[in-house]
Amino acid sequence: MTSPTIYDVARAAGVATSTVSRAFSNPQRVSAPTRELVVQVAAELGYSPNPHARALTSRRTQTIAMVVSDITNPHFFEIIRGAELRAKASAHTLVLVNAEESPRIEREQINRLSRSVDGFLLAASRLPEDDLVELAGSHALVMVNRQVPGIPGVVLDQREGCRQLVTHLASLGHTSLAYLTGPRESWMAASRWAAIRDAAAEAGMTAVRMGPFTPRVTHGAAAADAALTTGATALIAHNDLLAIGVLQRLAARSVRVPDDVSVTGFDDIFAAELCTPSLTTLGGTHVNLGRAAVELLLEAADAPRRPGAAAQHLVLPSQLVLRDSTGLARGRRGPA
Amino acid sequence: MTSPTIYDVARAAGVATSTVSRAFSNPQRVSAPTRELVVQVAAELGYSPNPHARALTSRRTQTIAMVVSDITNPHFFEIIRGAELRAKASAHTLVLVNAEESPRIEREQINRLSRSVDGFLLAASRLPEDDLVELAGSHALVMVNRQVPGIPGVVLDQREGCRQLVTHLASLGHTSLAYLTGPRESWMAASRWAAIRDAAAEAGMTAVRMGPFTPRVTHGAAAADAALTTGATALIAHNDLLAIGVLQRLAARSVRVPDDVSVTGFDDIFAAELCTPSLTTLGGTHVNLGRAAVELLLEAADAPRRPGAAAQHLVLPSQLVLRDSTGLARGRRGPA
DNA sequence: AACATCATGGCAACTGCTTGCCGCTCGGAT
DNA sequence: ATCCGAGCGGCAAGCAGTTGCCATGATGTT
Known part of the structure; x- marks a missing residue:
C-alpha cells in the first residue's frame, strides 16, 4: 500500500x-x-x-510561486501560462497566488510560502521598493513588469513602446493627449506616464495625466468622463480593460471613436481585437515574459547571490498593434 | 540566520x-x-x-492542485480564480497545472504531484473514466465540469441550460440547429449534445452535430463552413471561443448574424459581450464552480473515503445570457 | 477511602531523504 | 615497488516536525 x-x-x-x-x-x-x-x-x-523528505534536507523544493497583483486581469493569464509552461519543462511546480491588489495580502502570502518554494515571481507587485529589497535578501526573487534596482526582472519595453504609441498619435494630427493612469502603487503606471510625457514633449504634444483609476472595465466610465473634460483628442488608458470601459462610456455619450477622440490601451488582451471599435494597444508577447521570468528565477536559484554579478534585467520588446480606435484627429479628416 | x-x-x-x-x-x-x-x-x-517537515510525517500538505485541460481558454480563469480564493481562505496553496489538452501530460503531472498535494481538482479532464476511477482510489479527487460516477464533482447545469437555449431558439422560429461539438474526449461536449438533442426533439426541431472542432477562435472558420452546409439557421458552438471564430468567419462570408443565422456559445467569457454582434451564450458563475470544487475537496480530504457516503455531486445553475447574436429565424422577420 | 477516568505534558521512535566524511580500490606517475 | 589521487560506495548524523504511548496529577464516582 x-x-x-x-x-x-x-x-x-x-x-x-x-x-x-x-x-x-x-x-x-x-x-x-x-x-x-x-x-x-x-x-x-x-x-x-518523496518531494517533502527531499526538500527537508536539501532545501530545494522544485516549486516556484507566482504572485500576481490581480488575477482578474486577463493579461496576467498569458504571463501565467508562459511561466507554467517553462516551469513544467524544468520539472518545477507552479504555485499561483492572487494578491487581490492588496500589498498586505501580497506580503502575507509571500511569508506563508517562503519555506515551500524556491523563489517568487512577482508580477506587477504592489509592494513598496524597500520591502522588495528586503525580501530579495532572503529569497530568490524575479520581478515581472516592474523594475527594482538590484533585483532581477523582466519587463516589456515601455519607453520605446510608449514613444511609438505617442508618435503614432502625433502622426494622426493629435496635439493633446490624456493618460488615464492606473493604481498609485503601480510601477507600470508611473513608468508609462514618464515615457508618455517625454515622448509627447518630443513630439510637441501636450500631455496630462488623470486618475488614478482602478484598471477595470467598470471604471472606464469615470475615466472617460474625466478625460473629456481635458479636451484631449487622444486618450491613453492604463490598460485594455480600462480602455474598453472608456470605449463603452464614449459610445454611451455619443462620442465617436476614432472620429471625435482616439483611444488606446496597453497589453493587447484577447478582447482588444473584438471590442467595437477594435482597440489600438501596446502589446507584446506576454507568454515570453512568464517564460523568461521563470528562466531568470531558475538561474538565480542555482547560483544564489553571486555577489559581483549585477541583477539581470531583461527588456522584451513591446509592439504597437494598430486597430480601429485610433484615427485622424478631429478636423484632420478628408483631403489634407 | x-x-x-x-x-x-x-x-x-x-x-x-x-x-x-x-x-x-x-x-x-x-x-x-x-x-x-x-x-x-x-x-x-x-x-x-516548516511545511515540509510537517508534510513528511503527517502527510498533509495544505496544498491542492488544479489541473486544467487548457489554460488558454479564458473560461478557466474564473474557475481558477474561485479556487484560488477559496483555497487561500483555508490557508491552502493552489498549484496550477496545464494539461495542454493532452491526457498523457495530465496523467504525468498528476503522478508527479501525487505526493505533494492533498488532492486534485480536475477541470474538464480529458482522462478516460477508468483512469479517473483508479486515481480516485488513491487520491482525493474532485471533478470540475465533468461527471464521473463515484467521484465527487461540480458542474454547471447543462441539461436545463441547454433546454433553455434550445427553447429560446425555437421561440425565435428556428426549426433546425447544428451543434458544433468540441473535443472527442470532452465529457462536456457529449453531455451538451445529449441535452441539445433531447431538447430539440422536444421542441420539434431537427438537430445535427458537426465536428469535433478544437474549441479555439481559429477553428471557428472550419466550424462555420461545416455548419452552413447543413442549412441550419441556428448554430450552437461548443464554447464562446469557437462561437467567436464562427462569427468572424460568417462576417467574412457575408452571412449576417442574426438575420441569416443565429449563433450561440457556452461559458459567457468576457469577450462574449464585446464581440460583434455580442454573443448569446449559456453562462454561469464560474467563480463559484472553483470555490465549490475546493470546498468539496477539503471535505473529501478531511473525511477520506467514508465508505457509505455517496460521492457528492453539485450542480450549479447555468444561465442563459441573451445578446445580439440570436434573432428571429430567416423569413420570420417583420410582422407575422 | 478507594478506584476509575480524564486531561495534560514528555519521551522517543519515526517520516524519507541528503550529505559530509571516511575508506577502499585501482590506474598512473615516480 | 611505492605513492598519489581520483572515483566510488557506505556510514551515520542530520533535516524539522508528528504521534503513539506512558506517567502524572487532578477530578469524579460510589
Missing part, C-alpha cells in the same frame, strides 16, 4: 541508501552501472522520491 | 517539543495557558512551522 522508499530500493538493489539517493539526485556521483541498476530496480518497485 | 525550529521554541518556553508541535497542529490537545505561552514565545522568536 504505502509507496517504496530508498530503503526498499537499496535493499532490493543490494546497495546503500546513499547510493540510491545519489543515483537520483546527483547521478554523476555514482558509476554508470550502479546507477542503471538502481534506476531499474527503482522502476520495478515503482519508487519515486 | 536560519529560522527557529520547535526545539528553539521548546527550550525558550521550557516545554517539550511535542508540546510545541501540538500547540500549533492540534491546539485542543494542550491546555490553554500552555498553548498561549508557546504561541507567544514562538511569535517572539519568529517561529513558523
Whole structure:
C-alpha cells in the first residue's frame, strides 16, 4: 500500500541508501552501472522520491510561486501560462497566488510560502521598493513588469513602446493627449506616464495625466468622463480593460471613436481585437515574459547571490498593434 | 540566520517539543495557558512551522492542485480564480497545472504531484473514466465540469441550460440547429449534445452535430463552413471561443448574424459581450464552480473515503445570457 | 477511602531523504 | 615497488516536525 522508499530500493538493489539517493539526485556521483541498476530496480518497485523528505534536507523544493497583483486581469493569464509552461519543462511546480491588489495580502502570502518554494515571481507587485529589497535578501526573487534596482526582472519595453504609441498619435494630427493612469502603487503606471510625457514633449504634444483609476472595465466610465473634460483628442488608458470601459462610456455619450477622440490601451488582451471599435494597444508577447521570468528565477536559484554579478534585467520588446480606435484627429479628416 | 525550529521554541518556553508541535497542529490537545505561552514565545522568536517537515510525517500538505485541460481558454480563469480564493481562505496553496489538452501530460503531472498535494481538482479532464476511477482510489479527487460516477464533482447545469437555449431558439422560429461539438474526449461536449438533442426533439426541431472542432477562435472558420452546409439557421458552438471564430468567419462570408443565422456559445467569457454582434451564450458563475470544487475537496480530504457516503455531486445553475447574436429565424422577420 | 477516568505534558521512535566524511580500490606517475 | 589521487560506495548524523504511548496529577464516582 504505502509507496517504496530508498530503503526498499537499496535493499532490493543490494546497495546503500546513499547510493540510491545519489543515483537520483546527483547521478554523476555514482558509476554508470550502479546507477542503471538502481534506476531499474527503482522502476520495478515503482519508487519515486518523496518531494517533502527531499526538500527537508536539501532545501530545494522544485516549486516556484507566482504572485500576481490581480488575477482578474486577463493579461496576467498569458504571463501565467508562459511561466507554467517553462516551469513544467524544468520539472518545477507552479504555485499561483492572487494578491487581490492588496500589498498586505501580497506580503502575507509571500511569508506563508517562503519555506515551500524556491523563489517568487512577482508580477506587477504592489509592494513598496524597500520591502522588495528586503525580501530579495532572503529569497530568490524575479520581478515581472516592474523594475527594482538590484533585483532581477523582466519587463516589456515601455519607453520605446510608449514613444511609438505617442508618435503614432502625433502622426494622426493629435496635439493633446490624456493618460488615464492606473493604481498609485503601480510601477507600470508611473513608468508609462514618464515615457508618455517625454515622448509627447518630443513630439510637441501636450500631455496630462488623470486618475488614478482602478484598471477595470467598470471604471472606464469615470475615466472617460474625466478625460473629456481635458479636451484631449487622444486618450491613453492604463490598460485594455480600462480602455474598453472608456470605449463603452464614449459610445454611451455619443462620442465617436476614432472620429471625435482616439483611444488606446496597453497589453493587447484577447478582447482588444473584438471590442467595437477594435482597440489600438501596446502589446507584446506576454507568454515570453512568464517564460523568461521563470528562466531568470531558475538561474538565480542555482547560483544564489553571486555577489559581483549585477541583477539581470531583461527588456522584451513591446509592439504597437494598430486597430480601429485610433484615427485622424478631429478636423484632420478628408483631403489634407 | 536560519529560522527557529520547535526545539528553539521548546527550550525558550521550557516545554517539550511535542508540546510545541501540538500547540500549533492540534491546539485542543494542550491546555490553554500552555498553548498561549508557546504561541507567544514562538511569535517572539519568529517561529513558523516548516511545511515540509510537517508534510513528511503527517502527510498533509495544505496544498491542492488544479489541473486544467487548457489554460488558454479564458473560461478557466474564473474557475481558477474561485479556487484560488477559496483555497487561500483555508490557508491552502493552489498549484496550477496545464494539461495542454493532452491526457498523457495530465496523467504525468498528476503522478508527479501525487505526493505533494492533498488532492486534485480536475477541470474538464480529458482522462478516460477508468483512469479517473483508479486515481480516485488513491487520491482525493474532485471533478470540475465533468461527471464521473463515484467521484465527487461540480458542474454547471447543462441539461436545463441547454433546454433553455434550445427553447429560446425555437421561440425565435428556428426549426433546425447544428451543434458544433468540441473535443472527442470532452465529457462536456457529449453531455451538451445529449441535452441539445433531447431538447430539440422536444421542441420539434431537427438537430445535427458537426465536428469535433478544437474549441479555439481559429477553428471557428472550419466550424462555420461545416455548419452552413447543413442549412441550419441556428448554430450552437461548443464554447464562446469557437462561437467567436464562427462569427468572424460568417462576417467574412457575408452571412449576417442574426438575420441569416443565429449563433450561440457556452461559458459567457468576457469577450462574449464585446464581440460583434455580442454573443448569446449559456453562462454561469464560474467563480463559484472553483470555490465549490475546493470546498468539496477539503471535505473529501478531511473525511477520506467514508465508505457509505455517496460521492457528492453539485450542480450549479447555468444561465442563459441573451445578446445580439440570436434573432428571429430567416423569413420570420417583420410582422407575422 | 478507594478506584476509575480524564486531561495534560514528555519521551522517543519515526517520516524519507541528503550529505559530509571516511575508506577502499585501482590506474598512473615516480 | 611505492605513492598519489581520483572515483566510488557506505556510514551515520542530520533535516524539522508528528504521534503513539506512558506517567502524572487532578477530578469524579460510589
